[in-house]
Amino acid sequence: MDAKLAVIGLGSIGSMALWQASKLTDSVVGFEAATPAHGRSAVGGDTRLFRMIYTGNPGFYPIMERSRSLWAELEADTGQEILTPTGGLSIGTENGSYITSVLETTRVTGADFELLSHDDLAERYPQHNLHPDDVAVYDPRAGVLRTDRAVCAAIAAAKANGATVHQNTPVDSITETEDGVVVTSGDRTWTFEKVIVAAGGWAQRLMPDYLKAAVETKRLILTWFVAEDGAQFSPENFTTFSRVYDNRSMYGAPAVDGVTVKATLDGRGRPTPNPDSVPRDLTPEEIAETTETVTEFLPGLIPTIVRSDAFPELYTQDKSPLIGWMEENSRVYCAAGFNGGGFKMATGYGHIAAHEALGTQTFEGLDFVRPGRFTTTQPTPSAAAAQ
Numbered sequence: 123m124d125a126k127l128a129v130i131g132l133g134s135i136g137s138m139a140l141w142q143a144s145k146l147t148d149s150v151v152g153f154e155a156a157t158p159a160h161g162r163s164a165v166g167g168d169t170r171l172f173r174m175i176y177t178g179n180p181g182f183y184p185i186m187e188r189s190r191s192l193w194a195e196l197e198a199d200t201g202q203e204i205l206t207p208t209g210g211l212s213i214g215t216e217n218g219s220y221i222t223s224v225l226e227t228t229r230v231t232g233a234d235f236e237l238l239s240h241d242d243l244a245e246r247y248p249q250h251n252l253h254p255d256d257v258a259v260y261d262p263r264a265g266v267l268r269t270d271r272a273v274c275a276a277i278a279a280a281k282a283n284g285a286t287v288h289q290n291t292p293v294d295s296i297t298e299t300e301d302g303v304v305v306t307s308g309d310r311t312w313t314f315e316k317v318i319v320a321a322g323g324w325a326q327r328l329m330p331d332y333l334k335a336a337v338e339t340k341r342l343i344l345t346w347f348v349a350e351d352g353a354q355f356s357p358e359n360f361t362t363f364s365r366v367y368d369n370r371s372m373y374g375a376p377a378v379d380g381v382t383v384k385a386t387l388d389g390r391g392r393p394t395p396n397p398d399s400v401p402r403d404l405t406p407e408e409i410a411e412t413t414e415t416v417t418e419f420l421p422g423l424i425p426t427i428v429r430s431d432a433f434p435e436l437y438t439q440d441k442s443p444l445i446g447w448m449e450e451n452s453r454v455y456c457a458a459g460f461n462g463g464g465f466k467m468a469t470g471y472g473h474i475a476a477h478e479a480l481g482t483q484t485f486e487g488l489d490f491v492r493p494g495r496f497t498t499t500q501p502t503p504s505a506a507a508a509q
């Protein structure tokens with residue numbers, strides 16, 4: 123046995139699982155196909171939005187809360203600023219489906235919020251060119267996560283706790299035997315008690331057939347703009363935002379680098395057959411729609427895309443992730459399929475995966491993320507994991 127636990131893929135979630143596991147055992151090994159935080163993974167693009175106010179399954183809320191305290195713990199462990207508080211705005215039509223859905227989820231979760239009328243919003247955030255019937259839900263705990271810094275900090279902290287990291291080591295196969303789980307990369311093999319697969323847009327390659335059929339890798343784009351007056355879009359004066367309407371949606375973040383404002387079309391992921399060669403250039407249609415939307419929503423930005431990129435992300439059929447044992451009595455655990463929203467909860471997902479893979483359960487109410495929902499036979503934790 124080479125170690126108790128292996129983590130395959132040291133991107134957004136795998137790095138956090140490695141860090142969390144390293145707090146429980148020094149017998150943990152991480153494998154990364156490239157280098158941690160490499161720019162072709164879903165870590166790429168510098169920043170991700172953190173929020174406590176959202177639409178959808180209220181079951182995510184406890185994971186968000188735990189993630190928030192773990193981001194603070196990662197900052198304390200490593201001395202790095204990772205989550206910059208900015209506040210956040212969900213903007214849409216008063217009584218429209220988006221604002222109604224945000225308020226409904228917020229009512230169920232009990233998250234702190236402030237409802238801003240059109241006039242409040244116009245006065246506090248004049249950067250937004252509003253429709254006459256726009257209102258906003260303000261999230262006082264929203265902020266911006268620095269992705270590369272977070273992943274590198276987690277891996278450094280894990281190594282300091284005794285974890286081993288193999289970078290430039292793509293895992294080709296994972297095979298369960300009587301002796302343990304055999305991991306191969308090229309002509310090298312290792313044996314572990316348990317394995318976590320956190321391979322992002324590549325995870326399909328290491329999944330059983332029933333899960334392969336339930337997921338799809340998509341290409342997501344990011345675009346950045348420069349402001350006419352940079353101070354107006356600084357983290358002190360501007361927040362993260364999501365503006366969602368029936369025909370047009372955009373989200374973004376203040377200029378945490380002091381120069382560029384992220385403002386990107388929402389919901390434009392499209393299937394990409396090969397995560398290794400995601401087309402990075404925007405299509406003429408993507409450029410035209412992004413430019414038109416920025417011109418309409420944020421007139422203080424110069425409507426020319428100064429930077430853009432595209433990254434792979436794994437989507438599931440029901441838009442909830444896959445967190446749990448791959449199959450009944452398996453010793454291989456899945457932490458993948460985050461549907462364009464996983465980074466904010468990367469510490470929480472890493473915590474759940476590390477603890478469950480090492481045999482302790484710290485969260486209840488996770489049925490909606492269990493991989494077994496895609497088969498008629500529900501996987502159960504392996505013997506050791508159930509202890």
Ligand SMILES: Cc1cc2nc3c(=O)[nH]c(=O)nc-3n(C[C@H](O)[C@H](O)[C@H](O)COP(=O)(O)OP(=O)(O)OC[C@H]3O[C@@H](n4cnc5c(N)ncnc54)[C@H](O)[C@@H]3O)c2cc1C
Nearest residue numbers: 131133134135155163164171293322460462463464465466
């Ligand atoms: C453009 C974009 C914008 C987003 N915006 C937000 C946002 O604002 N807020 C938010 O919360 N979320 C957001 N997300 C979602 C979030 O970034 C992802 O859900 C999260 O990063 C996915 O993490 P992951 O660990 O699954 O994948 P990744 O971070 O891609 O990590 C997978 C890693 O596994 C490695 N790997 C793959 N195969 C192997 C193998 N066989 N052996 C070894 N290593 C392997 C890869 O090299 C990679 O490093 C966004 C995503 C994208 C793409």
